[in-house]
Amino acid sequence: MAELADIMLSQPPEEPVRIDVPAPDHVPRDLIYDLRAYQGQLPNSCPEPYAHTERLRAADIPPVMWSPFPATWITSGYWVLTQYKDCAKVYQDSATYGSHGQADFQKLLGETFKCIPLSFDGAEHMSYRRFLNPWFTVKAVAEMDADIRALCDEMIDTFLAQGSGDFAYDFARVFPVKVFFNLMGFPHAVLEEFLAWEYDILHSRDFAKMGAAVAAVLAWLRDFIAQKELQPDDSLSSKIVNGQIDGRPLTADEKIGTMFFLWLGGLDTVASTLGQMFRRLALDHALQQRLRDNPALIPGAIEEFLRVQPLVFSFRQLKKDQTLHGVAMKEGDWVQALTSVANFDPGAFQCPRDFDPERKANRHFTLASGAHLCMGAHLARQEMKIALEHWLARVPMFSIAEGDKQEVLPGLLSVSHLQLTW
Numbered sequence: 119m120a121e122l123a124d125i126m127l128s129q130p131p132e133e134p135v136r137i138d139v140p141a142p143d144h145v146p147r148d149l150i151y152d153l154r155a156y157q158g159q160l161p162n163s164c165p166e167p168y169a170h171t172e173r174l175r176a177a178d179i180p181p182v183m184w185s186p187f188p189a190t191w192i193t194s195g196y197w198v199l200t201q202y203k204d205c206a207k208v209y210q211d212s213a214t215y216g217s218h219g220q221a222d223f224q225k226l227l228g229e230t231f232k233c234i235p236l237s238f239d240g241a242e243h244m245s246y247r248r249f250l251n252p253w254f255t256v257k258a259v260a261e262m263d264a265d266i267r268a269l270c271d272e273m274i275d276t277f278l279a280q281g282s283g284d285f286a287y288d289f290a291r292v293f294p295v296k297v298f299f300n301l302m303g304f305p306h307a308v309l310e311e312f313l314a315w316e317y318d319i320l321h322s323r324d325f326a327k328m329g330a331a332v333a334a335v336l337a338w339l340r341d342f343i344a345q346k347e348l349q350p351d352d353s354l355s356s357k358i359v360n361g362q363i364d365g366r367p368l369t370a371d372e373k374i375g376t377m378f379f380l381w382l383g384g385l386d387t388v389a390s391t392l393g394q395m396f397r398r399l400a401l402d403h404a405l406q407q408r409l410r411d412n413p414a415l416i417p418g419a420i421e422e423f424l425r426v427q428p429l430v431f432s433f434r435q436l437k438k439d440q441t442l443h444g445v446a447m448k449e450g451d452w453v454q455a456l457t458s459v460a461n462f463d464p465g466a467f468q469c470p471r472d473f474d475p476e477r478k479a480n481r482h483f484t485l486a487s488g489a490h491l492c493m494g495a496h497l498a499r500q501e502m503k504i505a506l507e508h509w510l511a512r513v514p515m516f517s518i519a520e521g522d523k524q525e526v527l528p529g530l531l532s533v534s535h536l537q538l539t540w
């Protein structure tokens with residue numbers, strides 16, 4: 119039997135490969151696979167960076183597999199589901215699939231608070247969502263619109279003055295974070311420090327670096343919470359810190375749990391989506407021209423960009439034993455909805471590998487589904503819409519600079535650099 123640690127250090131294989139490594143007794147050995155390439159851990163340069171996930175739909179590949187690799191702080195291995203209807207159940211059936219702290223990176227440090235609202239189900243989860251909802255409604259986002267547009271224009275001015283630029287690093291990485299900073303009332307002076315911590319947590323895949331960065335973020339946030347307790351203002355941070363849930367003030371754990379989770383959810387996701395979006399447009403001039411000629415297609419295109427470039431492959435923990443496709447899964451097992459496959463399921467989407475801005479009923483999983491549907495969905499969509507509208511209106515037809523790498527990691531790691539010229 120191979121050592122898991124040795125396989126972890128190796129390059130993920132391009133094919134789904136069965137591996138012989140330790141797993142719990144109830145896991146059939148022929149279901150243990152190395153799927154890292156399909157979970158966004160192998161870069162490629164394809165115009166359709168998710169094209170390879172079609173392989174997991176082939177008849178010789180089981181719809182339920184076991185991945186033995188650690189993910190976030192989950193080190194036990196987990197089931198991986200690839201079919202649309204199974205992933206829908208994972209998101210929608212919270213009586214079977216519990217949201218039990220899959221993103222609780224703070225556990226790496228022995229911290230016991232939980233991420234809010236993601237790590238809760240049922241009535242508690244609803245209370246937290248009700249509390250946060252007023253800052254994420256369509257109306258609340260519309261109130262931020264003028265500021266987001268002004269920020270976007272200011273950033274585009276710099277690119278236009280330069281005549282070219284690194285879209286992923288200098289625009290996508292920074293633009294949503296500045297919007298988020300304005301919402302939370304964070305001082306812009308710490309922006310670069312925040313981005314470095316966030317990189318270590320979400321991208322380094324090095325548990326020592328992740329732990330150090332989580333410790334730094336938590337220390338900073340706790341200090342900021344203390345400041346807001348003393349000096350309340352109109353920022354979302356202050357409303358969280360000094361607010362009331364169901365008629366009572368938040369506990370210290372609830373304050374840090376909410377602030378930390380918003381921090382995790384709000385920084386990287388839009389950045390990665392924008393990076394992949396603009397890479398696609400730079401490679402596909404026909405699509406770029408179509409959206410320039412017909413800006414009314416932009417909202418539909420945003421939905422399609424989201425569908426064809428899912429970033430987050432969510433985890434849930436089984437609340438009871440469950441048999442799926444003949445596979446017996448046990449209470450306590452972790453399960454992953456592999457949306458890099460499910461978002462291309464022909465049972466749910468016609469011609470799923472086509473990019474169609476006019477697609478009807480585009481019920482993809484990129485912003486999740488069910489009770490934990492992304493709370494930042496309106497904000498994320500609006501940021502993407504504004505970026506696309508303003509870039510297409512102000513910057514001529516753009517391409518990837520000659521000689522620049524076109525590499526992309528199909529997932530949250532996405533595109534780190536994207537040199538554009540026009």
Ligand code: HEM
Nearest residue numbers: 235236383384387388391430432485486490492493494498
């Ligand atoms: C394109 C950008 C984004 C993507 C792809 C995305 C994706 C997701 C996904 C997949 C979930 C569900 C996770 C799960 O159930 O396991 C989620 C939840 C969440 N997201 Fe986003 N997100 C994005 C932007 C944002 C932004 C900008 C914010 C806030 C500023 C945000 C805040 C949240 C919150 C608070 C939740 C938890 C909802 C709950 O548990 O009820 N997200 N997001």
